[in-house]
Amino acid sequence: MNYALQWLRSLIFVGQMYLMMVIMGLLFTPWMIIDRRGAYAGIHTYCRWVRWTASWMVGLKSEIRGTVPSGELIIASKHQSFFDIIMIVSVVPRPKFIMKHTLKWAPILGAYAARIGCVAVNRGKRGEAVRKMVADVASGRQRPGQLIIYPQGTRVAPGVERPYKVGTGVLYTELNQTCVPAATNVGVFWPRTGIYRKPGLAVVEFLEPVEPGMETGAFMAHLEDVVETASDKLMAEAGFDVKPKA
Template identity: 35%
Template structure:
């Protein structure tokens, strides 16, 4: 049954995404604010199907920590789930994403029309300057910049590997950074086929206000996100001790000198 539900969701996810992009093509000719509602609609539908077909429920904690106006959202990245599940939580978000995604037919057109921020990872200093300028414009417009500081998906429980980009934006733009911890990789494993039932948690933490030095900011962000993400893994292991992904998480934690406790 798990395999069938996972298969059905995966088929639905890609077919629905493709269908919506095709049907919504006329919106690409309209101002961005007119076409934008199709994006949170896409996210809401996928979350609804996840809940009712797979049994994967999403809980968001800490909404009271979301500030007004423009700021940076720095989220842990364990699966594809957070790439759409976080969208409805913010008024006018924009992602920082690799430039190559703009070349994908239909999908790339939407990223351009919705003013997502591309980064050319092959041109470091030039790319960083261009990304910073676009991000500064977005914050000035009152938008929320969603960035995954590790740059790519990391397996649940793996050693963290935060990159320089988010610290650079924090220093250059001078706006709050909102950390987000999560446990998505246990229910939607990186590069995995199965979608497991249970409670996924996104925990929005208090913002890191401007003014810290680079090292202080980097260590503060890492400590907050990793501490809470590890707590969420422990919480999940206690509630769902038989999830197969937890065996791999336990192995990673043993390599880090930690022990994963289950009921």
């Protein structure tokens, strides 16, 4: 009975979440077209709405730990579900992403993504994304902000191991920017797929920044170590049985 009730609450929450994405997207569109600040305002408002409604509709509280990054830098985050994106974007001032090329044509979403400086790239061509990002920064075309990337390339469920892709290290080296690692436990409560949302405390933790200058291989080893260690700690805190790494 409790599971059925929580599933129903989750269904209502998910439904209103996507409905509000459309409503808020349309409401902020005129401001977004006139001024880029309107795009950021719309995105921040929506993400904070999702966090707030999750807290009372399904009992999923959320917390940001560590120093919120600002300025022109890279955020390399563990990615477990849509909610870690929501949480990060709700607090960083100028978020931007490397995104799937198909999203470029998505109604409303594509317009906002273009306005905040996201880089669209064909699936499987992350090397192209890296080259484009580096070229745009060098030429001054790329808008300043916090570039959010996922070193494992996709959402990874708690307890599942997946390699870190070297593209993150190449970006760190070529852009010569500070990288802020980020850990999370959101997948314990908000799965990669499905409707059900568990109550609890979802956390995104910004870790110690990595300043420019590390060799690519050493940087990747360090990044994986700190993100995985911190994420395992957060998941254990949330009650997930973290298995020792093989």
